[in-house]
Amino acid sequence: MSLKLNTKYLKDFVNEDEIAGIKAQVEAAAQSLHSKNGLGNDFLGWVELPTAYDKEEFARIKAAAERIKANSDILIVIGIGGSYLGARAAIELLKSPLYNNIKKDTPDIYYVGNSINPAYLNEIISLCDGKDFSVNVISKSGTTTEPALAFRIFKKMVEDKYGKEEAKNRIFATTDKARGTLKNLSDAEGYETFVIPDDVGGRFSVLTAVGLLPIAVAGCDIDALMKGAAKAQADFEADFDNNDCYKYAALRNILYRKGKSVEMLVSYDPSFVMMSEWYKQLFGESEGKDNKGIFPSAAVFSTDLHSMGQYIQDGARILFETVVDIKKPKTDLFLEPDAENLDGLNFLTNQNMSVVNRKAFEGTVLAHTEGGVPNIILELDDTTEENVGYMIYFFEKACAISGYVLGVNPFNQPGVESYKSNMFALLGKPGYEGAKAALEAKLG
Numbered sequence: 001m002s003l004k005l006n007t008k009y010l011k012d013f014v015n016e017d018e019i020a021g022i023k024a025q026v027e028a029a030a031q032s033l034h035s036k037n038g039l040g041n042d043f044l045g046w047v048e049l050p051t052a053y054d055k056e057e058f059a060r061i062k063a064a065a066e067r068i069k070a071n072s073d074i075l076i077v078i079g080i081g082g083s084y085l086g087a088r089a090a091i092e093l094l095k096s097p098l099y100n101n102i103k104k105d106t107p108d109i110y111y112v113g114n115s116i117n118p119a120y121l122n123e124i125i126s127l128c129d130g131k132d133f134s135v136n137v138i139s140k141s142g143t144t145t146e147p148a149l150a151f152r153i154f155k156k157m158v159e160d161k162y163g164k165e166e167a168k169n170r171i172f173a174t175t176d177k178a179r180g181t182l183k184n185l186s187d188a189e190g191y192e193t194f195v196i197p198d199d200v201g202g203r204f205s206v207l208t209a210v211g212l213l214p215i216a217v218a219g220c221d222i223d224a225l226m227k228g229a230a231k232a233q234a235d236f237e238a239d240f241d242n243n244d245c246y247k248y249a250a251l252r253n254i255l256y257r258k259g260k261s262v263e264m265l266v267s268y269d270p271s272f273v274m275m276s277e278w279y280k281q282l283f284g285e286s287e288g289k290d291n292k293g294i295f296p297s298a299a300v301f302s303t304d305l306h307s308m309g310q311y312i313q314d315g316a317r318i319l320f321e322t323v324v325d326i327k328k329p330k331t332d333l334f335l336e337p338d339a340e341n342l343d344g345l346n347f348l349t350n351q352n353m354s355v356v357n358r359k360a361f362e363g364t365v366l367a368h369t370e371g372g373v374p375n376i377i378l379e380l381d382d383t384t385e386e387n388v389g390y391m392i393y394f395f396e397k398a399c400a401i402s403g404y405v406l407g408v409n410p411f412n413q414p415g416v417e418s419y420k421s422n423m424f425a426l427l428g429k430p431g432y433e434g435a436k437a438a439l440e441a442k443l444g
């Protein structure tokens with residue numbers, strides 16, 4: 001089980017002196033993180049989570065997942081940002097991006113409360129017609145508008161179909177242990193609740209009940225996921241020279257200081273798309289502040305080479321790529337030769353399709369680096385639960401260290417409030433009356 005940093009393709013972009021130069025800053029960041037005296041130090045619960053999680057709650061999560069699997073065709077996961085991306089990312093990477101369509105003995109899973117689009121919600125509502133379903137509503141604050149609105153609708157659907165009493169067996173709330181509207185409502189209604197610890201922020205919460213309950217419902221082995229994360233927790237305490245996580249954080253900052261302000265997380269596997277969405281929130285919300293921060297973006301190759309490839313190869317030189325090189329696909333496909341060879345593709349045959357995908361990777365990394373795009377490679381053996389847990393922890397810790405080296409508080413998100421207060425004022429939420437007229441005047 002491992003994730004290894006390969007710096008072979010960085011030679012033309014980063015030299016040894018630069019790494020030696022930033023090393024002390026990374027070590028200071030790690031020291032702050034571990035001695036809990038840095039910015040945002042009341043949000044460090046995720047650091048020891050893989051070994052210090054609540055075992056009693058973990059058992060309840062597994063038991064709840066079994067009940068949902070037994071009595072539901074569909075699980076509705078209600079949450080936004082860190083309250084749904086991690087679960088969806090893990091499920092799609094561990095199972096399939098087509099999870100709902102593949103043959104399986106676990107419930108379909110639909111994600112709502114991650115937008116305010118009525119058509120999307122209507123479609124999910126109609127997919128529940130005639131099906132047995134349960135709901136997992138997830139919100140740390142318990143007050144976020146998008147999931148709260150969706151929950152109002154699905155709570156009523158469960159109650160209308162099953163009655164108030166049975167609703168207690170079908171609605172699961174993951175939220176703060178004591179505070180917030182969702183916690184109060186859940187206690188009043190008698191729902192089973194799971195806790196997002198005070199010191200774990202949303203984007204660092206995938207290894208709490210936030211991610212674990214939906215992941216377990218999808219039939220993934222959450223013990224193995226935590227085992228992988230625990231191994232990463234131990235491995236990435238090593239000193240800088242033996243720590244790929246710290247080196248990755250260092251390299252990102254070196255490249256950023258040289259004008260590479262956009263990181264593109266690349267994979268060659270469509271099941272990685274939602275993991276990239278999770279990565280975008282993790283790094284974007286952690287580092288993008290005080291007018292600073294690497295802009296996190298993502299692509300799946302070779303797919304996006306046919307849309308974004310031109311820009312990457314030849315556009316503004318602001319990019320670096322971080323390629324998650326998954327060595328072993330879940331399954332392979334042997335390409336048979338064809339006697340007539342009318343399509344001229346016999347040169348690709350007599351081998352597994354993964355070999356063709358690897359040549360695409362090799363050709364691309366050479367082309368892009370020659371085009372002036374630094375490539376960091378993260379080698380992951382496969383997408384088993386252990387390796388995915390390991391990778392999740394790798395990115396979480398790299399993000400925290402990278403943010404400290406950048407000189408920001410990686411654990412707050414003050415900038416997210418601006419759109420919310422404008423929206424609330426425009427909608428006439430009590431308490432926001434003052435701003436409404438001024439905003440409407442600006443809109444014209």
Ligand SMILES: O=P(O)(O)OC[C@H]1O[C@](O)(CO)[C@@H](O)[C@@H]1O
Pocket residue numbers: 080081082083138139140141142143144147202203285413416
């Ligand atoms: O779990 P909550 O409190 O509903 O928040 C959901 C998401 O919204 C944010 O708070 C931003 O508004 C994210 O940080 C968070 O992951």
